[in-house]
Amino acid sequence: MLVIKVRKSYFVVLFYEFCVEALRWHLISTSKQNLDAMKKQILFIQGAGTGSYRMDKKLADNLQHLLGTSYVVHYPEMHNEEDADYETWARQIVDLLKAQDGSIFLVGHSVGGSVLMKFLTEKDYKKSVAGVFIIAAPFWGGDKGWKYDGYETLALPTTTLKIADDVPVFFYHSRDDETVPFEHLELYGNSFSNASIRKIDSGGHQLNSDLSVVANDLKKL
Template sequence: MEQIPIERNAMDHQVLFIHGAGGYEEDEKLAVDLQDVLGGAYEVQYPQMPNEDNLEYEAWKQQIVTELAALDDAVILLGHSLGGSILLKCLSEEKIDVPIAGLFLIALPFWGTEGWNVSEYELEKNVASKLPSELPLFFYHSRDDEIVPFSHLALYAEKLPQATIHECDTGGHQFNNDLSVVARDIKRLETKNP
């Protein structure tokens, strides 16, 4: 997998960004913007996920688990679209040893009969109880998302009442390649929990 190693200093906050389906190159603009807005105190890692054209939950889950195992300190997790929904499913079903400082999910499709009916990506019915109760959880979705219906956000809000929900008026599925609203919340979180 393509990943550029970056030398870290002890003060860097680790951010792991999981891209959407078939969107490594397209989502790279989001990862670069996030790194720019967060600044040098953060290190955004952006691995290419396997088999973008033949998406299998198990392969992506294994890659996420591998990426997390390589980290040595608390991590901020961010996922876009399908990558975010797989990240959420993985965290609700797997034992993860690295501390997670926050989970930030952008333009997620909801999987199930109420959303997109693909059982491979569906969350368990009691997913809210499967996530750590103290985990800061944020969702972002644009009303003008041209790929994932805005109504999917409400389905997540119902299933995960502990989440902070951000309804954005514009930005489309790619948030106009501007994640400043997400970066602001990450910085606020890090200010509360240094």
């Protein structure tokens, strides 16, 4: 009988210790979530093409490093990067925005930037956007934009563009970009007259994985 009681006491102690540890980890997790919710939220949309998620992660990581702990950069892997489909990415962006509380900054690189601009001018996203930052994005259609097969799905609407006037928009492009012509920056500037245009002297399509100019603009908002 004594042995049974000792065993019961031993298991009670183990169960108690397990509950205490589980509660501790729950409190830590909840505290971290609450702290993250208090930080400024950024959604970074990658470019398209094989390996783009891996390459653009350097940009997202650099932006997080430059902004510090007061910001959280969310960098999701977009579906089917090898053959990006606008509607598929737009639906994913809707889901990503729904998952975030409060206002959010949007950053897009290359085709990710094109998708974001089309999304913001067409979709009823019902989300408070604190700022939009578009890096090395191709301009689709028009007289001087890209017109590859299927470009119409990424082209901006020909009707009035609907980004709210109180949402700051920034475009960035390097003069030595060998992937997307530097001239596309001007095309976006012509379409969004209130946007801020940042001409960068060097850095290529990936801006040498240095988003200092983006971080500086973002911190001012």
